[in-house]
Amino acid sequence: MGVEVDDAAVKAYLKVADSAAPPAAVAQDAPVRRPRRKKTDWVEEAKIAAAACDSVEALKAAIVAFEGSPLKSASENTVVYDGTPGASLMVIGEGPGAEEDRKGLPFVGKAGQLLDKMLAAIHRDRTENAFITNVNYWRPPANRNPEAEELAVCRPFVDRMVELVAPKVIIAAGGVPAKSLLDSADGIMRLRGTEHVFKT
Template identity: 45%
Template sequence: MTGRRELYLQEMGLMPVWRARGTPAGAADRGDAGAMDWAELKATVAGCTSCDLHKSRTRTVFGVGDENADWLFIGEAPGADEDAQGEPFVGQAGKLLDNMLKSIGLKRGDNVYITNVVKSRPPNNRNPLPDEIAACFPYLQRQIELIQPKLIVTLGKVASETLLGREATISSLRGKVHAYQGIPLIATYHPAYLLRTLQDKAKAWEDLCLAKRTMQDICSKDSATL
């Protein structure tokens, strides 16, 4: 962690930093992905057979957007539309995510990167299993290292628990600024959940406003140190 980032976290009351509990049990050797560039990482994910999800997927869903983005949004796993098209959040949940981004002045691909914890679709859109998360986690770690985002927004319980390394409900995590490996992190509801639970859209809007304020604070501190 850089001294400047540590200072930000201290000022935001985020020290000590929450960290994931290392690579989940059963994950591929961290060295497999830890030194890859974008091209190598994409090729490796495309041909990955580390868990049984490769047997039923149509294609992997790596991620999409600005590879130098300040904003990183992480969901849990591809659905049917994503599996067919090879891009995250392209179905109804994707349309809602695009509207969520627009509501705080963002848009897909413009200083925003979107990915999932798991890169292959679980059958029947079930939640990914622990061994499936473990197999993909080194790929997500490397994506984060390459992007070096200023802020991470986790979408849903699976992504939030994976990045924070602890079991918790979204209701207990939201409304606060957490951190992953020194990067401020805000947890909110998954767009697919919001499509089923309309009354929680107002809470998600509050989370997005918190994310925007947090980013503004980070950027203002960056400007002050130049």
């Protein structure tokens, strides 16, 4: 008892099945390819913003509006400068500490009190004939030294500030600003008391 199989019919069926077009693939949405965002060159953006400024106040506004430093989001204020634009003496410090960040002005803590006494000893005052700024405008966490990338993004603004104020003398107040301004790896002891020509 079996079922008779027509071999010829089976072979014909298989031949048709093998030659038939495969079933159409179910169309699937192709994955959406989003264009890669170009990484912003913040140093270049800082150069463009700084170059567009024709006054110290315009430069301050550009620095305050600048979003290229990761330190900005954790800072209370952008600390740009204090003093008299056009002064013949410019003091450039490292950057704001906790007190400076709170008040939005450079050198207002203990170091600022000492600086004011030193300026007074040479007949200078930040309200009359001295200009004070920093190589970094935002407070680093835990008052650590600013990192190279953080200084690099501020450098175009620092250079433009020097060009606009046009001081006759710049005092680098500390190792970080001295190394940054002079592009030097020398320590503060080697740099202390030396004179250099600053070029922007």
